[in-house]
Amino acid sequence: MMLYLAQTTGEPTGGLAGWAIDVIDALGGLGIALLTVLDSVLFGALPIDVLLPLIGYTASQGAINIGVAIVCAAAGVVVGSLVQYTLGARLGRDRARALLVKLPGIKPESVDRAEAWFARHSTKAVLFGRMLPVVRPLISIPAGVERMALPKFVVLTAIGSLIWNGMLLGSGYLLGENWHQVVDIMGYVPYALLGALAVGVPLFLRRRNRRRKNAATAIVETNTSG
Structure with a gap:
């Protein structure tokens, strides 16, 4: 279903985007959770902000329940963020930063920005950071480094993810065939x-x-x- 929709709406089906579409087409809600886990663990490497509106569109066509899609996406983010949190807690600031700046696509200034954002806003950083593209892929690392209370981290991550992913999925659901406009609007x-x-x-x-x-x-x- 999703592969067909991607082809008819002009969404590229090669590379990561095509693989992600195949995963969701095969696994449904579990596939959505898997993709958001990977997106978190891989520090935003997947085009998740493009895929979620497309998933929302498929939900409007009856491919999946929109509520299930939102919950599965948020659950995946929480799991992936816990992996990042643990990484930050185990490695500490210096070793975590040294590792992150060696990864493709991650700039030292992005790491510094996420750390400064957390230092300035603490709990609000985890909540609202889920809605900021530059901060979102990395915000769980400083939370782990500073050993933020785990229950609070999980709750704030879940709330922020439900809001942001719900906006992306819900907008795709409401816009229907114009789902691709979500990327411009949400920017x-x-x-x-x-x-x-x-x-x-x-x-x-x-x-x-x-x-x-x-x-x-x-x-x-x-x-x-x-």
Whole structure:
């Protein structure tokens, strides 16, 4: 089914893309999970952001249930991210970085960016990093290096993956034969997300500091009056 759709919609069927399509065509939901596991383990080497909208389109044609597709994709990301997390925890920062920069397609600045993103945003980095193409393939490594609490890491990874993969799959499902437009549309989402964080995080911190200051003032006034 997917191979036929790829041919009729003009999607290339050779190389990694063609192999991925064959896997999903043969294994269904398990194939989706396998591909997202591999994409995570191989640091974003698969064209997953193109494949998921195509899978969403096939779901609209009855090839697979869209809910199953979303859950399977997120489950695969969680498993693959746990592999990365373990790698970061076992190797530590220096050895993990030395290994990553030797891999094809991974630039030292990308590794540094993911590390800086995690250092700055911590838990938010794991959640929102799943929606940022440059950070997403690598964010689990610094989480492992810093030994982020594993339950929190799993939950945040699952939520972020459900949101991002759900958007890709759901958009392909809704757009139907125009599923390929999703790639262009979703390309603007990371910028919108970064803009929202740039505005929202300072506001959140300002309000939190204001509440703490008000609470401290109230305590002082209470102690003084008492």
